[in-house]
Amino acid sequence: xxxxxxxxxxxxxxxxxxxxxxxxxxxxxxxxxxxxxxxxxxxxxxxxxxxxxxxxxxxxxxxxxxxxxxxxxxxxxxxxxxxxxxxxxxxxxxxxxxxxxxxxxxxxxxxxxxxxxxxxxxxxxxxxxxxxxxxxxxxxxxxxxxxxxxxxxxxxxxxxxxxxxxxxxxxxxxxxxxxxxxxxxxxxxxxxxxxxxxxxxxxxxxxxxxxxxxxxxxxxxxxxxxxxxxxxxxxxxxxxxxxxxxxxxxxxxxxxxxxxxxxxxxxxx
Numbered sequence: 001x002x003x004x005x006x007x008x009x010x011x012x013x014x015x016x017x018x019x020x021x022x023x024x025x026x027x028x029x030x031x032x033x034x035x036x037x038x039x040x041x042x043x044x045x046x047x048x049x050x051x052x053x054x055x056x057x058x059x060x061x062x063x064x065x066x067x068x069x070x071x072x073x074x075x076x077x078x079x080x081x082x083x084x085x086x087x088x089x090x091x092x093x094x095x096x097x098x099x100x101x102x103x104x105x106x107x108x109x110x111x112x113x114x115x116x117x118x119x120x121x122x123x124x125x126x127x128x129x130x131x132x133x134x135x136x137x138x139x140x141x142x143x144x145x146x147x148x149x150x151x152x153x154x155x156x157x158x159x160x161x162x163x164x165x166x167x168x169x170x171x172x173x174x175x176x177x178x179x180x181x182x183x184x185x186x187x188x189x190x191x192x193x194x195x196x197x198x199x200x201x202x203x204x205x206x207x208x209x210x211x212x213x214x215x216x217x218x219x220x221x222x223x224x225x226x227x228x229x230x231x232x233x234x235x236x237x238x239x240x241x242x243x244x245x246x247x248x249x250x251x252x253x254x255x256x257x258x259x260x261x262x263x264x265x266x267x268x269x
Contacts, residue, residue: 001055002060003026003054003058003060003061004053004061004062005020005052005053005061005063005064007063007065007067008051008065010066011040011050011069013069014090015040015050015069016039017038018072018075018076018094019038020061021077022079022080022081022099023079023080024036026061028056034047034048034051060081061080062082062084063082063083064086066086067084067086068088068089068108070089072094073088073089073092074092074094074096075094076095076097077097077098077099078097078099078118080099081100082099083104084102084103085104085105086104087105087106088103091108091109091110091111092120093118094113095116097144099118099119100118101121103122103124104123105123106150107124107125108127109126109127109153110129110132112130113131114141115142115143115144115146116143117143120144120145121149122148123149124149125148125151125152125169126152127153129154129155129158130146130153130156130165131146131157131158132158133159137159138159139159140180141157141182143162144164147168147233147238148168150169152167152170153172154173155173155177156172156174156175156184157177159177160179160181160182160184161182164184165182165183166184166185166187166233167185167186167188169187170188170189170191171189171190172191173191175191176203177195177196177198178198179195179197180198180200182201183201183229186204186205186207187239187240189207189209193212194264195211195262196255197255197258198254198255199255202263202264203265205265206267207267211254215253215254215264216252216256218263220249221248223249230244247268248268249265249266249267250266251265
């Protein structure tokens with residue numbers, strides 16, 4: 001049985017709740033969980049002021065309700081499972097290094113900034129800066145995987161160093177901007193300036209996109225490793241066609257203003 005937190009009072013201003021994580025709650029009783037502190041604007045409050053808590057001492061935590069004003073859930077998470085039924089606010093899974101987060105809804109901006117491990121799967125859409133570096137930081141996510149079944153907005157994978165990001169729908173502008181390494185797969189259409197400033201890594205698009213002039217055509221080929229990724233994504237319920245798994249991809253190299261060792265793969269046929 002899960003430990004379940006059910007929202008009974010919608011916060012009037014954004015609620016910072018990094019404490020909602022298996023790392024912080026797995027060993028606590030129901031009463032102890034209710035007394036854990038969260039930040040409501042400039043006032044400290046308790047989890048029990050906003051949530052009804054059921055179950056105790058469990059590394060599987062379920063959070064129900066409209067959590068769109070609740071931020072930092074799952075921050076620094078290292079183990080266990082966090083299941084969110086509803087929409088969730090910004091900074092979900094920030095600096096996460098292990099465990100699994102499942103969201104049965106949409107997520108706000110800054111999902112999994114500077115993530116180092118684990119898995120996040122979001123059934124709806126996400127905001128800006130998915131799997132990105134915080135402003136001024138040299139690197140974004142350094143491991144783990146983020147699977148979004150819907151659309152994502154601008155700067156997916158900004159300064160990404162390692163790991164996997166998948167967007168089942170469309171992504172916004174500057175997808176893979178300043179990318180250092182890792183893999184981003186967009187099953188819909190990416191926005192403009194994809195891969196700008198990328199040094200290494202792979203950005204895959206299943207649809208044609210207007211590339212920057214600082215990328216040069218290399219060849220058309222069948223990347224075997226991509227088949228393995230796509231077969232795996234099929235098991236997660238993403239819409240992957242057999243033609244895409246066995247198809248050919250046009251390879252473009254760049255960004256020439258950096259190391260020119262990155263690649264953008266565009267589905268060819």
